[in-house]
Amino acid sequence: MRKILIVGAGQSGLQLALGLQSKGYEVTLMSNRTADEIRSGRVMSTQCMFDTALGHERDLGLNFWESQAPRTEGLGVSVAGPAGERVIDWVGRLDGYAQSVDQRVKMAGWLETFAQRGGQLVIHGAAVGDLDYFARGYDLVLVAAGKGELVSMFGRDAERSPYAEPQRALAVAYVHGLGPRPEHPDFDAVRCNLVPGVGELFVMPTFTTSGRADILFWEGVPGGPVDAFRGIKDPADHLALTLELMEKFTPWEYARATKVELTDAGGTLAGRYAPTVRNPIGHLPGGGLVLGVADVVVANDPITGQGSNSAAKCAATYLDAIVEHGDRPFDEAWMRATFDRYWETAQHVTKWTNAMLGVPPEHVLNLIGAAGQLQPVADRFANGFDNPADFENFFFEPEKTAAYLESVAGAAGA
Structure with missing residues (x-):
């Protein structure tokens, strides 16, 4: 049985831990707080999750609060x-x-579920030195704690991070x-x-x-x-x-x-924090490698509401990549390929989010204005929050925006 260590008990870390657990992996999860401390603590995010991300939770049977949360x-x-x-x-x-679902509710509930299902839970804040020691006993170490010292292991990707x-x-x-x-x-x-x-x-x-x-x-x-x-x-x-x-x-x-x-x-x-894309592989002092997860490696501003959605999608991508890899070693090439697989989705989120942080160009203002007159435009814009890749087709380039609005207006007038 392959042994995997996950550091960080947020959306991505817990979803991945529970997913791997359900596939028969021996998972150790490190959290800096107990379930009770999370539940009674301060709110952590705004976490509006759209249909695709919710589907990843449903696939693992983790949608515990679906009947209670507002639709x-x-x-x-x-x-x-x-x-x-x-x-x-x-x-x-x-x-x-x-x-x-308030992450205090979800993360506390998921943490308890992980332990109840026999997962090894370690309540301890991890520093790089701790990880260097622990990592030797695992086939794969994943870092899903987006704040603190561990993030320093993952260097900033300046080419993909326009804002300092x-x-x-x-x-x-x-x-x-x-x-x-x-x-x-x-x-x-x-x-x-x-x-x-x-x-x-x-x-x-x-x-x-x-x-x-x-x-x-x-x-x-x-x-x-x-x-x-x-x-x-x-x-x-x-x-x-x-x-x-x-x-x-x-x-x-x-x-x-x-x-x-x-x-x-x-x-x-x-x-406040600077939106940042980081290199996905961290190097431990003893020579070991760790793979960054979700906002450890792709942290966007919450202006487009993508944080928990991206975390769920990253966890689902990594879960598939781990299971598909079988008994082969989780080497640097595999880590790079796994992150690249996630980046295929994440790049659209980053591009759109960074665009929304700037002053909107005239064609985007025209698009937002047209949505008030043309319901199909409003509906497509809204559903872009679930599938940000679609913005490539009508949002970024003035010519594509104009052609799209013309086609919708023509259909409405037909």
């Missing part, structure tokens, strides 16, 4: 005008519903009491509110430790008016500032948020 059936975009009005507003329908600094300041609040969307109250949707020059406000339904809730998520341009959460420690102050900024920049969202309250004392999060 998000649409994705809408609003653009704020100079006077605080909405100059663009539309909702696209998703072909398959999305769902968000964070492009947004992030601030998240989980709340109860958000009112319905008056424009489409009959189904749940993620709302993407674009405020040019200021940042973005995302509003999405979720399932948390106390049941149904909503996430208010600001992405502020560094140095701008929404980049104001640094140093705020009190969760109540964090929520108050979130609402103050909503009232000023997205009054249509603030109108349904006047009665919200935090889900719990751990329901806020703030921070």
Whole structure:
């Protein structure tokens, strides 16, 4: 039986550990926190997962909360005008519903499941020296802990990482009491509110430790008016500032948020990081090799909501590659080929996300505007969040955008 060590108990690490466990591998999982510590801790992300990523969980029988989590059936975009009005507003329908499960709920539950199924669980924060010692007893070591010292083993890929600094300041609040969307109250949707020059406000339904809730998520341009959460420690102050900024920049969202309250004392999060692609293979001091997983090697800004989706897709790709490899050694060539297989998907996410962080060119503004008049455009844009590769066909190049809009308008007029 092949022995595999996975360091990190997030979406990718746990999904991969449980998947390998189900295939008969002897898996050791290192987590720096227990399930109870995760469950009672601070929120970690916003994690709206779309149909393909949810399918990977279903394939492994890990969709424990699917019947409880809200079904998000649409994705809408609003653009704020100079006077605080909405100059663009539309909702696209998703072909398959999305769902968000608070990672405190999911990771704690998955961690307990891994242990209950006989997995070797080590509660310990791992440094490079620890890994150098442990690695000798395993056929393969995977690093899925996206923060901390271990990431330093994976050098930045400058060619694939255009930004050296964070492009947004992030601030998240989980709340109860958000009112319905008056424009489409009959189904749940993620709302993407674009405020040019200021940042973005995302509003999405979720399932948390106390049941149904909503996430208010600001992405502020560094140095701008929404980049104001640094140093705020009190969760109540964090929520108050979130609402103050909503009232000023997205009054249509603030109108349904006047009665919200935090889900719990751990329901806020703030921070920033530079989107970075790293070299996938880490070299240990003793000469061993480790393979980076998910956001260890491809970390995108959450502006396109791809983090947990990419993590699920990476875990699924690595699982297939490990099983297919059989008893052969997990050498450097295999590690490189396995990452390249994941990059076939991840490259589209990175390209699209980095484009959304910049000032949108005229043809993209035309595309977003046209989606308000042509429902097929809104629907296709929304479903691009599930399959970002499709943006290659109509988003990046002005000629392709124009041809696509012309074809849709022609079909609508026929």
